Amino acid sequence: MTEKTTMHPPAETLHDNKDVFLKSEFGLWSDREGFEPGEQFLIENYLRPDLKTLEAGCGGGRLLLAMQARGYTDLHGFDYLPQFVEAASRRDTAGRISFRVQDARSLDYGDDSFDQLMYLQQVLCFLPEEADRQRAAREAYRVLRPGGVLIVTLLGLRGRTRSLAFKALLAYQYLLRKLTFRRLSLQYQPWLRLQNAPNWSALWDRGPYVYWFREPEAVELFTNAGFELAAIGSEAQVCEGRLAESFDAFARLPHSGRLYIVCRKPIDGAA
Numbered sequence: 001m002t003e004k005t006t007m008h009p010p011a012e013t014l015h016d017n018k019d020v021f022l023k024s025e026f027g028l029w030s031d032r033e034g035f036e037p038g039e040q041f042l043i044e045n046y047l048r049p050d051l052k053t054l055e056a057g058c059g060g061g062r063l064l065l066a067m068q069a070r071g072y073t074d075l076h077g078f079d080y081l082p083q084f085v086e087a088a089s090r091r092d093t094a095g096r097i098s099f100r101v102q103d104a105r106s107l108d109y110g111d112d113s114f115d116q117l118m119y120l121q122q123v124l125c126f127l128p129e130e131a132d133r134q135r136a137a138r139e140a141y142r143v144l145r146p147g148g149v150l151i152v153t154l155l156g157l158r159g160r161t162r163s164l165a166f167k168a169l170l171a172y173q174y175l176l177r178k179l180t181f182r183r184l185s186l187q188y189q190p191w192l193r194l195q196n197a198p199n200w201s202a203l204w205d206r207g208p209y210v211y212w213f214r215e216p217e218a219v220e221l222f223t224n225a226g227f228e229l230a231a232i233g234s235e236a237q238v239c240e241g242r243l244a245e246s247f248d249a250f251a252r253l254p255h256s257g258r259l260y261i262v263c264r265k266p267i268d269g270a271a
């Protein structure tokens, strides 16, 4: 084992994903900088710098600070860990970004408050139950103004199952869960990496878990909340510089990596 892997908190001390972010992944997200290519693609193609923008799960403010440097003027972010909100506020030396402690499942922003929303870095995949993900999607819909845009990235199961190693892991977990009478969907996966190194306790199928979406349910999560799908794709479409405009068109395309989704709140959509 490398020194890095021995630095992990023991799996039994990580009770939920909030714990993972605080005790294990905090340093990775509190002072990161700059955009990843897929994030840059979504932000440049679907958001506007002059509009009021909210980021869910802002961590140390990496994305909002990079957007401020690119001329975005009305930026807001929330995270359920006060420690991230403090780190992000400290880094915003101009003090012009509003950072708040809030949980995506229950926001205290008013109805129709924002022109555009960012739910990137798979923030909805860390919610433990389907009901939590549905509540978060409904809250996103409520705080977005009619005609506003939501950009999302999610962990996608189809992209992942292209990897033979992941397929083998799924088969192993299927057996393990059968033998131990656990009725947990294989879409719930233990964290496969912690602190940028393999998380070997994943082999014991220990939680906390992250949720890997199937594409139809990912789209339904947002359309059931009231959104219209505007564009969808995976890493493969981002590399080509163009997302599909409908779910059916996407289903026919090659697929790799994360899911990228763009939604709109209908002009006549009520909060």
Ligand SMILES: C[S@@+](CC[C@H](N)C(=O)[O-])C[C@H]1O[C@@H](n2cnc3c(N)ncnc32)[C@H](O)[C@@H]1O
Binding pocket: 021, 029, 032, 056, 057, 058, 059, 060, 061, 062, 063, 078, 079, 080, 081, 084, 102, 103, 104, 105, 120, 121, 123, 126, 127
């Ligand atoms: C993968 S990190 C990404 C941080 C930041 N968005 C970035 O890209 O640098 C996910 C963040 O979402 C936050 N988070 C997870 N679930 C949340 C929830 N239900 N409500 C608010 N924040 C949440 C975590 O605390 C963490 O800061």
